[in-house]
Amino acid sequence: MRISKVWLLAGALLAVLVLAAGCSLGDDDDNGNGEAAGDTGQAEAGGGGGGGNLLAEVQDRGTLRCGVNDAVPGFGFQDEAGEFQGFDIDFCRAVAAAVLGDPEAVEFRPLTAEQRFTALQGREVDVLIRNTTWTSSRDGTEGARFLYTTFYDGQGMMVREDSGYESLEDMDGETICVLSGTTTELNLESRMQALGVNYEPLAFEDNEPLQEAFVQERCGAWTSDKSQLAGVRSNFPEDQGGPESLVILDETMSKEPLGPVVRDGDDTWADAVNWAVIATVQAEEFGITSENIDEQLESEDPEIQRFLGQPVEGEPFDSGLGLPADFAVQVIRAVGNYGEIYDRNVGEGSALELPRDFNALWTDGGLHQAPPYR
Amino acid sequence: MLRFVGQAVFLAAVLGVLLYLLDNVVYNLERLGIPTGFDYLDQSAGFAIPDSDFRSSQSLLDALLVGVQNTVKVSLIGIVLATVLGVVIGVARLSTNWLVRRAAAAYVELFRNVPVLIIIIFFWLGIFLRLPPITRATEILDLVVLSNRGLVIPWFEKEGSGAAFGLVALAGLVLAVVVWVWRTRRFDRTGQPHHRFLWAGGVLVAMLAVGFFATGRPWVITTPERGELATAGGFRLAPEYAALLLGLTIYTASHIAEIVRGSILAVSRGQSEAANAVGLSDFQRLRFVVLPQAFRISIPPVANQYLNLVKNSSLGVAVSYYEVTKITQVSISQRAPAVQAILVLMGIYLVFSLSIAAVTNLINRRLTLKGR
Numbered sequence: 001m002r003i004s005k006v007w008l009l010a011g012a013l014l015a016v017l018v019l020a021a022g023c024s025l026g027d028d029d030d031n032g033n034g035e036a037a038g039d040t041g042q043a044e045a046g047g048g049g050g051g052g053n054l055l056a057e058v059q060d061r062g063t064l065r066c067g068v069n070d071a072v073p074g075f076g077f078q079d080e081a082g083e084f085q086g087f088d089i090d091f092c093r094a095v096a097a098a099v100l101g102d103p104e105a106v107e108f109r110p111l112t113a114e115q116r117f118t119a120l121q122g123r124e125v126d127v128l129i130r131n132t133t134w135t136s137s138r139d140g141t142e143g144a145r146f147l148y149t150t151f152y153d154g155q156g157m158m159v160r161e162d163s164g165y166e167s168l169e170d171m172d173g174e175t176i177c178v179l180s181g182t183t184t185e186l187n188l189e190s191r192m193q194a195l196g197v198n199y200e201p202l203a204f205e206d207n208e209p210l211q212e213a214f215v216q217e218r219c220g221a222w223t224s225d226k227s228q229l230a231g232v233r234s235n236f237p238e239d240q241g242g243p244e245s246l247v248i249l250d251e252t253m254s255k256e257p258l259g260p261v262v263r264d265g266d267d268t269w270a271d272a273v274n275w276a277v278i279a280t281v282q283a284e285e286f287g288i289t290s291e292n293i294d295e296q297l298e299s300e301d302p303e304i305q306r307f308l309g310q311p312v313e314g315e316p317f318d319s320g321l322g323l324p325a326d327f328a329v330q331v332i333r334a335v336g337n338y339g340e341i342y343d344r345n346v347g348e349g350s351a352l353e354l355p356r357d358f359n360a361l362w363t364d365g366g367l368h369q370a371p372p373y374r
Numbered sequence: 375m376l377r378f379v380g381q382a383v384f385l386a387a388v389l390g391v392l393l394y395l396l397d398n399v400v401y402n403l404e405r406l407g408i409p410t411g412f413d414y415l416d417q418s419a420g421f422a423i424p425d426s427d428f429r430s431s432q433s434l435l436d437a438l439l440v441g442v443q444n445t446v447k448v449s450l451i452g453i454v455l456a457t458v459l460g461v462v463i464g465v466a467r468l469s470t471n472w473l474v475r476r477a478a479a480a481y482v483e484l485f486r487n488v489p490v491l492i493i494i495i496f497f498w499l500g501i502f503l504r505l506p507p508i509t510r511a512t513e514i515l516d517l518v519v520l521s522n523r524g525l526v527i528p529w530f531e532k533e534g535s536g537a538a539f540g541l542v543a544l545a546g547l548v549l550a551v552v553v554w555v556w557r558t559r560r561f562d563r564t565g566q567p568h569h570r571f572l573w574a575g576g577v578l579v580a581m582l583a584v585g586f587f588a589t590g591r592p593w594v595i596t597t598p599e600r601g602e603l604a605t606a607g608g609f610r611l612a613p614e615y616a617a618l619l620l621g622l623t624i625y626t627a628s629h630i631a632e633i634v635r636g637s638i639l640a641v642s643r644g645q646s647e648a649a650n651a652v653g654l655s656d657f658q659r660l661r662f663v664v665l666p667q668a669f670r671i672s673i674p675p676v677a678n679q680y681l682n683l684v685k686n687s688s689l690g691v692a693v694s695y696y697e698v699t700k701i702t703q704v705s706i707s708q709r710a711p712a713v714q715a716i717l718v719l720m721g722i723y724l725v726f727s728l729s730i731a732a733v734t735n736l737i738n739r740r741l742t743l744k745g746r
Contacts, residue, residue: 175523180694185704186420189420189421189430190420190430200425201422201423205692205703209499209694213503216503216507217507217522218503218507218522
């Protein structure tokens with residue numbers, strides 16, 4: 001009797017252990033295989049498809065699935081009505097307008113930073129436009145293809161206006177708040193080391209305690225990506241002085257090129273998305289806006305006529321991208337040119353009030369230059 | 375016989391499963407190209423640690439050691455403070471004074487029933503961050519500067535080598551112990567009051583004073599000077615450290631108070647009555663009859679609380695205090711392999727806990743009633 005009880009207990013324990021082990025092993029394998037499957041999945045899509053067919057698939061489906069952020073003011077967020085708004089969101093609409101002729105035919109998929117590449121690999125989204133920095137390892141190991149950089153971001157420093165700081169060199173002895181576990185933390189340290197400036201870092205896991213520490217002047221400065229700082233600044237509570245009480249220093253401590261990402265191996269789709277985005281920049285170079293587009297259609301300039309898909313010498317120009325001839329018109333009607341998108345969401349016309357800086361056209365000293373459309 | 379076979383099989387099964395899991399981890403790490411060794415500890419850290427001489431070019435191992443120091447700093451002082459506070463509150467709970475008794479009970483019920491994490495965050499967010507900012511810091515007599523960047527008090531600063539002074543101090547300590555033993559023996563022999571604490575302490579202080587001047591004043595006292603953003607000189611108590619220390623102390627004290635109360639109640643009533651009968655005062659009764667016996671009972675559970683305090687110090691993460699868990703977390707997000715880093719962290723806490731257990735077991739063995 002007693003022995004059988006012992007055996008029963010041992011058996012039960014063993015069963016539980018094996019079960020637990022099995023579960024955890026199963027998880028491990030799932031994760032591992034998940035990534036492996038993603039990789040091979042891309043390889044197959046690339047090799048077997050011979051150029052891929054996502055463009056046809058999206059046009060068949062009639063909607064574009066766009067992976068986005070829903071928590072960064074100005075770039076990707078949901079307004080009070082639950083509508084997605086922002087800089088990145090507008091580029092989703094631009095792609096939908098170019099490919100489908102309808103900027104509303106987008107299904108937005110909010111993704112976290114961890115989920116984004118898995119979702120892309122797992123074919124859950126057609127394109128990822130979610131303030132994602134282009135890095136070599138992401139390009140190399142995530143099976144991702146980075147397209148035209150829509151936003152040149154960089155790490156910045158936000159201080160109180162009354163602190164009188166104008167550059168990082170002024171900040172000797174200051175306490176600086178930073179989000180821990182980010183490249184920001186390392187950039188801060190190496191930059192301050194290089195400048196020989198003494199500072200005290202105060203690193204937090206989340207934005208909430210960080211903001212509290214900053215509000216209470218526990219730290220005199222806050223460093224993060226400039227676009228994010230601008231978002232925080234625009235929402236800074238009025239009883240603390242509001243946005244006007246804060247300034248973001250001109251200095252940029254790192255480079256963070258952000259842009260749309262697609263899966264490796266489907267060049268037709270990549271080209272289509274890329275040129276839909278580039279069209280907004282080209283439009284700004286030509287001075288075409290959502291308001292003057294109808295006049296511009298009548299333009300005598302052959303370059304503009306070619307760009308807008310108007311017949312030149314009888315035939316509309318075919319770039320062979322697989323996009324409708326008038327895709328640029330659709331894009332500009334839907335979201336406007338790059339400058340309009342910028343101003344509306346993050347620039348002078350928005351709460352963020354980010355200056356164009358690097359994001360100006362090359363003719364204005366910025367980095368944006370559309371490859372020739374011919 | 376069958377029973378042993380059963381146990382053997384069971385043990386083998388458990389070991390087998392563990393081995394399998396380990397093998398699985400190593401296999402998967404290698405497959406993903408993640409390093410499985412501990413070489414990462416030699417990498418340079420790249421991040422800075424506040425309130426330390428640590429430089430970001432030093433290795434991750436050095437960073438971890440700074441973390442260990444910080445954990446020890448908060449745990450040891452926390453243990454001392456929690457013990458003192460806990461004993462006071464525990465005794466107060468048994469006071470005959472209604473107000474004292476009730477206040478102590480309220481304290482225990484309040485802090486014992488709130489998660490320690492919440493207490494720590496409350497102290498940080500609700501109290502220390504609300505102190506005036508550095509630009510409007512409170513200064514007391516030019517000696518103390520109080521702001522939400524910390525409390526700065528006058529402190530010693532080493533000037534030149536302190537080695538000679540260290541030797542004198544060590545000699546003084548040894549001498550103090552000798553004097554202590556001598557006074558105790560004399561008391562045992564003659565029954566005359568020993569005053570051993572006064573004697574030993576006096577010897578130590580005298581030695582330190584003589585040594586200080588004899589070795590050319592190796593320490594000077596610096597008072598804080600308030601700059602625009604920070605203070606120079608003096609010793610700074612950072613708000614993050616203070617919040618963690620206070621949270622751990624107050625929470626653990628509420629548990630120790632309950633243990634002390636229970637231990638005192640566990641001392642038989644006859645002992646107190648006997649003490650009263652021979653005419654001891656209330657204080658003498660506590661000091662010489664009740665507390666020594668209660669102390670003995672309370673050692674194992676109090677040791678448990680010490681272990682908890684050390685482990686809870688990992689909550690410093692929440693208020694950005696750079697103890698060993700925080701350092702590990704930061705290392706992991708800066709490319710240290712997670713599995714190994716967590717293993718090292720577990721090892722460190724294991725060493726902490728086993729050390730405390732060893733010390734308290736030693737004390738426990740010394741103090742257990744020996745059947746004579």
